[in-house]
Structure formats: structure tokens, C-alpha cells
Amino acid sequence: MQAVELKKGVHWVGAIDWNGKDFHGYSQAQYGTTYNAFVIKDEKTTLIDTVKADYKGEFFCNLSQVVGDLENIDYIVANHLEPDHAGCLVEAVERIKPEKIFVSPMGKRSLETIYHAKDWPLEICKSGTSASIGSRTMQFVETRMLHWPDNMVTYIPEDKLLICSDAFGQNWATSERFADEVEPVLLERLLKEYFANIVQPYSPVVLKTLDAIEELKLDVDMLMPDHGLIWRGEGVKFVLDKYREYSMGAPKPKALIFYDTMWHSTENMASAIASGIKSEGIEVRIMHVKKHHHSAIMTELMDCGAVLAGSPTHNNGILPYMASTLTYMKGLRPQNKVGGAFGSFGWSGECVKILSDWLGQFCDVVMENPVKIKNVPEHTDYEECYTYGQSVAKALKEKIAAYKG
Numbered sequence: 001m002q003a004v005e006l007k008k009g010v011h012w013v014g015a016i017d018w019n020g021k022d023f024h025g026y027s028q029a030q031y032g033t034t035y036n037a038f039v040i041k042d043e044k045t046t047l048i049d050t051v052k053a054d055y056k057g058e059f060f061c062n063l064s065q066v067v068g069d070l071e072n073i074d075y076i077v078a079n080h081l082e083p084d085h086a087g088c089l090v091e092a093v094e095r096i097k098p099e100k101i102f103v104s105p106m107g108k109r110s111l112e113t114i115y116h117a118k119d120w121p122l123e124i125c126k127s128g129t130s131a132s133i134g135s136r137t138m139q140f141v142e143t144r145m146l147h148w149p150d151n152m153v154t155y156i157p158e159d160k161l162l163i164c165s166d167a168f169g170q171n172w173a174t175s176e177r178f179a180d181e182v183e184p185v186l187l188e189r190l191l192k193e194y195f196a197n198i199v200q201p202y203s204p205v206v207l208k209t210l211d212a213i214e215e216l217k218l219d220v221d222m223l224m225p226d227h228g229l230i231w232r233g234e235g236v237k238f239v240l241d242k243y244r245e246y247s248m249g250a251p252k253p254k255a256l257i258f259y260d261t262m263w264h265s266t267e268n269m270a271s272a273i274a275s276g277i278k279s280e281g282i283e284v285r286i287m288h289v290k291k292h293h294h295s296a297i298m299t300e301l302m303d304c305g306a307v308l309a310g311s312p313t314h315n316n317g318i319l320p321y322m323a324s325t326l327t328y329m330k331g332l333r334p335q336n337k338v339g340g341a342f343g344s345f346g347w348s349g350e351c352v353k354i355l356s357d358w359l360g361q362f363c364d365v366v367m368e369n370p371v372k373i374k375n376v377p378e379h380t381d382y383e384e385c386y387t388y389g390q391s392v393a394k395a396l397k398e399k400i401a402a403y404k405g
Contacts, residue, residue, distance in 0.1 A: 003062040004177050006230065007159050007222065009041045013062040015055035018173045024084075026328070027197040027295040031190065032173025035059075035084055036226045038163060039066050040156070043134025044074040047096070048154060048163050049226060053087035060088070060095075070095045075133065077102045079165040081110035081150050085226050090115050102131065104142050107150040125152060141212065143167065146205045147198055160221040167209070168239050170194050170228035179229040179239075187229065191239065193299045194227070195246045200298075201333045203247035210244055249335030251305030251400050254283040255392060258297050259310030260290060260319040265344035265376055266310045272382040273308060273342060273371070276389020282306070282396060289321040294328045301329070306338040306396045307363065309355045313345035318354050326358040338399055339363030340392045341370035342385065344377070365399060367392055 004012040014036040023029040035051035037059060045067055051059045060070070067073055073096045078086055081103070093101065102123045103111060111117040123131070125140035132138075139155040147166050154163040170190040176182050199206060213220070223231040223239060231239050255277050261267040267288070274284045285304070287297050301307055309326065311318040339359030343351035352370035360366045371388045373381045 001058075001062075001175060003039075003065045006038075006177065006224070007161070010156075010159060010161065011039045011041070011066045012177055012230070013037050013039050013047075013059065013066055015051045015058040015062070016173045017052070017055065020173075023171055027193075028293050029171035031171060033171040033227050034173055036224065036228075036230070037085075038224060039063065039073070040133065040136065041066070042136050044099075044132075045072055046075040046077060046133050046138070047073050047092065048077040049079055049085045049165075050088035050092055052084040056088045056091065071097055073098060075100050075102065075131075077138065077154055078107055078111070079152050079154055079163060080148060080226065081107055081114055082148060082166075083114070085165070086115070090117070093117075093120060100131075102138070102140065104140070104144075104150050104152040106142075106144060107152065110148075110150045141216075143205065143209050145202050146209060147202050155218055155220075157219065160219050161224060162213075162218065162220045162222070163224045165226050167199065167206070167225060168223050168231060168243065169225035172228045174229065177230055179231050179235045180233065182229060188242070190228070191242060192246065192302055193295070195243070196299045196302045197295045197332065200246070201331065203249060203333070203335065206243055206247040210240060210247075213240070246302065251336040251338070251396065251403050252303055253281075253396065253400060254285070254304045255306035255308065255396065256285050256287065256297070256301050256304040257308045257310065258287045258289055258292075258325060260288065260312075260322045261310075262312050262314075262319075263376075265373065266312050266342070268377060268382075269342050269344065269371065269373060269385050270308075270310050272377075272385035273340075273389035273392070276386035277306075277393045278389075279386075280390055280393030280397070282393040289325050294325045297325060298329060298332055301334055301337075305336065305400060306340065306392055307334070307359070308340040308342065308392065309359060310342045311351050311355060312343050313349050313351040316348050316350050318343075318351050322355070326355075330358065330361050334362055336399070336403060337363040337365075338392060338396045339366040340388065341367075342372070342388065344373045344375065346375060349374070365395060367395060
């Protein structure tokens with residue numbers, strides 16, 4: 001796609017990954033993604049971020065459309081040094097020969113250890129640092145661990161622009177550049193998916209960043225993330241509010257049951273537990289870990305105040321797909337959850353204790369007396385599952401009421 005002028009003198013010069021389905025090796029990106037980079041034309045023409053190295057041809061072509069000879073660029077800002085945002089940085093520095101390269105203090109370390117940069121004209125930008133580029137001023141705010149230590153954002157007050165690195169993005173390859181030009185329901189779903197699988201562990205940092213934007217009284221009418229669509233106008237408030245909602249992690253009246261099964265006993269238990277949950281007026285979703293990617297399960301969990309894990313006992317443990325999903329889930333640190341465990345077994349029966357121990361690492365409440373059935377459930381066993389589901393639903397209602405105060 002060609003370069004696009006977003007505001008007078010402010011241009012998108014990124015690249016579109018139409019076919020990418022795997023994001024960073026751990027999350028799905030079924031609609032592809034974009035790698036956004038920007039050029040501001042002023043007395044000091046400034047490039048902000050680059051793209052993944054695989055797309056350098058598209059990137060440098062777009063850059064040339066805007067600035068002509070690359071040596072017409074004076075400054076480079078590296079808001080984030082991850083390879084999908086700085087994959088062309090070394091070549092850009094060689095071809096542009098910039099007067100200055102602006103990075104955060106932690107960004108300097110990343111430059112040295114990822115790109116082995118030496119003798120570059122670095123300007124180290126702590127929060128509050130500013131730099132004039134002519135009629136505009138760049139103001140830098142460190143956003144450490146949103147989602148790497150080196151992250152920072154760049155604010156242009158004259159244009160009311162916040163170039164926000166990995167915050168507020170989505171994985172979506174589109175010909176459109178603005179969020180208000182695409183289908184809103186899918187946009188919100190992909191925003192949630194991105195937060196759930198990438199930003200969620202850093203929810204406290206998100207809240208501090210949102211508070212800082214308010215305290216600094218930054219007047220923003222355009223948010224420019226490094227992935228996906230750009231937010232403008234009313235969309236700015238929408239996405240800021242959504243990020244605050246996601247980061248608060250308030251418990252919601254919905255339960256997620258995820259499980260694996262050998263001979264369908266655990267699977268059938270999941271259905272009976274779901275019926276018990278639903279009987280208490282709580283919505284429920286069942287997801288088999290071999291049918292749903294762990295990032296899809298994590299996205300679903302964003303809307304759930306209860307999470308139940310089910311597995312048969314396997315070699316004195318649990319099935320491998322459950323172990324990997326729980327590992328992934330724990331790392332993303334979901335908040336304010338009620339946890340429950342269930343499973344079937346043939347002889348040793350360690351599954352529910354292992355599942356409960358896992359859930360206890362990220363759930364505030366883990367239900368006592370998890371359901372464990374030997375071999376194939378019969379009618380009385382399904383009644384026990386149903387009752388357990390009701391107990392989980394009641395515990396969730398109590399948690400929601402306590403959270404609301």
C-alpha cells in the first residue's frame with residue numbers, strides 16, 4: 001500500500017502483512033497485521049519507527065514517496081526496539097545518516113544488545129524530554145513494560161497526536177488506515193484479542209499511563225499505534241475507555257470452561273457443569289483446547305469472571321495441551337477470577353489437584369471440592385457436576401457483588 005497523509009505533514013509509511021497468521025510465535029493473527037511507521041515533515045523531517053525486516057521493500061518505497069532522497073530525513077525516533085518495529089532500523093540509519101536518534105534509556109540498551117549499534121548519534125529521552133523539529137515539538141513519555149522495558153510514546157501537541165507504540169493496537173491487515181473506516185464489531189474484538197494476549201500482563205502499567213495522560217492534560221485527537229488501525233476523533237475516547245475497562249478486569253457474569261479429554265468422560269462432565277452454571281443465570285462458553293488456540297481461549301476469558309479447567313489424569317499429571325494452556329494463561333495474569341477444576345481418571349486421579357494448584361496461581365478464589373469421576377460418569381456423577389456448576393455460578397455472583405461494593 002502507498003504512503004498516506006494522516007494530517008498535514010504527517011504520513012503513514014508502514015507495511016501490511018496480509019498473510020501473517022502467527023503473531024510473535026504465541027498468538028494468532030487470523031486477519032494479518034500492519035506494521036505502522038510515520039514521517040513528520042517539518043524543518044527537521046522525522047521518521048518514527050520502522051517495520052519488520054521482511055517488509056523493508058514496501059517500507060523504503062513508501063518512505064521515498066514522502067521524502068524523496070532518504071537523506072532528507074534528519075531525525076529518527078525509535079519508540080520501541082522489538083524487531084517488528086525496528087527491523088529496518090539498522091539499514092535506515094545507514095541510508096539516512098540521521099543527525100539524531102531518539103530512544104528511551106532502556107531503548108539504548110536494546111539497541112546495543114539486539115542491533116549491536118555503535119557510534120550512533122543517540123539522544124536519550126527520559127519522560128519529560130522534548131525536542132523541537134521546527135513548527136512542532138516532540139514530547140517523550142516512557143511507558144516501561146507496555147509491553148517491553150524500552151517502550152515510550154511520542155506526543156506532538158501542535159497536531160494533537162500521540163504515537164503510542166504497542167498500546168491501543170490490533171492485528172488487522174486492511175487497506176484502510178483509520179478505525180472509523182472499518183467494521184466496528186470486528187475492530188473491537190481484535191482490540192480485545194490484542195490486549196488479552198499481549199498487553200494484559202501489564203494492566204497496572206496501562207492504568208498508570210492512562211492516568212498520566214490525564215494528569216499531563218495531553219490534548220489528543222489522534223492515537224497512532226504501531227499495529228492496526230489509527231484512532232481519531234471520538235475513537236480516541238472509545239479506545240482509552242476500553243483500555244481502562246480491560247485493565248481493571250472487573251469480574252463479569254460469564255464462565256469459561258476449557259478442557260481436554262481422552263474418551264469423552266471429561267468432555268461430558270464439562271457439559272453437565274455448564275448446565276449447572278447456566279441454571280443460575282450465568283452465561284457459559286465451553287472450549288476444547290485441541291479445537292481452539294490458546295490465544296482464542298485467552299480472549300474469551302476477558303469477558304468471564306469464572307474459569308474452569310478440566311482434564312483426565314495422564315501419567316500422574318494432566319494432558320499436555322491443558323498444561324501448555326495453563327502456562328500461557330498464568331503468564332498473562334488475568335484478574336478477579338473464580339476458578340474451578342474437574343476431571344476423570346482411571347486409577348491415580350491427580351488431575352483435579354494439579355488443575356486447582358494451577359488455577360490458584362492466578363485466580364482470587366478457587367472452588368473447594370473439585371469434581372473427580374472415576375472412568376465413565378453415570379447419572380449421579382452428572383448430578384454432582386451440575387451442582388458444582390451451580391456452586392461456581394453462586395461464587396461468581398458473590399464476587400461480582402463484592403467487587404461492586
